[in-house]
């Protein structure tokens with residue numbers, strides 16, 4: 639397997655162009671950086687003989703690269719961890735709709751795939767509210783809207799508003815409640831912050847555990863990773879927090895996804911489709927989802943037992959592309975309302 643960082647691509651691009659005439663390979667532009675995924679690609683190669691070349695970079699860099707390379711791009715499959723980025727790539731015309739009997743047979747839920755097949759979800763994560771077990775009563779907070787209520791002043795923790803996870807949540811609020819209500823919500827949330835946004839989701843969970851704030855926004859997999867961590871201190875953090883799947887009595891909890899789309903100019907579109915089919919197969923889904931403690935999109939594969947223990951929940955039914963379309967407006971609202 640060939641792995642390259644985006645920074646060193648002058649050499650990598652030449653190498654890939656030179657080998658792309660060979661049929662038995664597939665080039666993946668990948669912004670999902672989880673080591674466990676590599677085993678899946680190796681297994682795919684063993685069973686098909688198709689070599690997987692991984693080109694890593696952050697999603698914006700990879701989308702930019704796809705655009706600037708145009709028809710000469712070596713990219714076959716684009717994998718990323720935010721529906722907004724997949725929808726943006728599809729909107730730019732970078733992805734080719736793909737389907738097959740094998741892909742349809744998986745029965746990926748409608749909210750986790752592009753209606754035209756421009757991208758397919760591979761695993762999902764819910765954006766939940768984590769709370770301090772010793773300071774917050776169960777049931778005291780049940781919705782994202784609650785985070786903006788005055789009783790949570792100086793108690794709310796979140797990562798930066800410029801991060802795709804925050805943007806996607808705000809975009810989903812726009813989809814559900816419109817611009818004005820969303821701007822009021824963001825203002826209320828910002829007014830309730832226990833500290834200026836800093837760090838990632840795990841840092842927010844740890845801050846709840848040590849009492850810097852009482853409630854935090856986080857993706858489910860960060861909680862799952864703390865629960866299953868080999869480190870005692872991580873498991874102690876997990877023992878101090880409870881989780882809420884927000885908005886269960888109305889629109890459901892906001893979910894985002896890891897997903898993939900076949901690149902329109904793919905030199906090996908058949909191999910890209912085969913890899914996509916493999917990634918959605920029960921065997922790969924088990925590893926792909928568990929490797930990052932995400933929910934498999936293949937309904938035939940059960941979530942990791944520790945995720946199941948967090949509780950079942952109603953996910954928002956809205957298609958990821960629908961809320962992703964509001965991302966630019968979410969950015970403007972969050973900027974105005976001061977979610978830095």
Ligand SMILES: [Fe+2]
Pocket residue numbers: 857
């Ligand atoms: Fe993450």
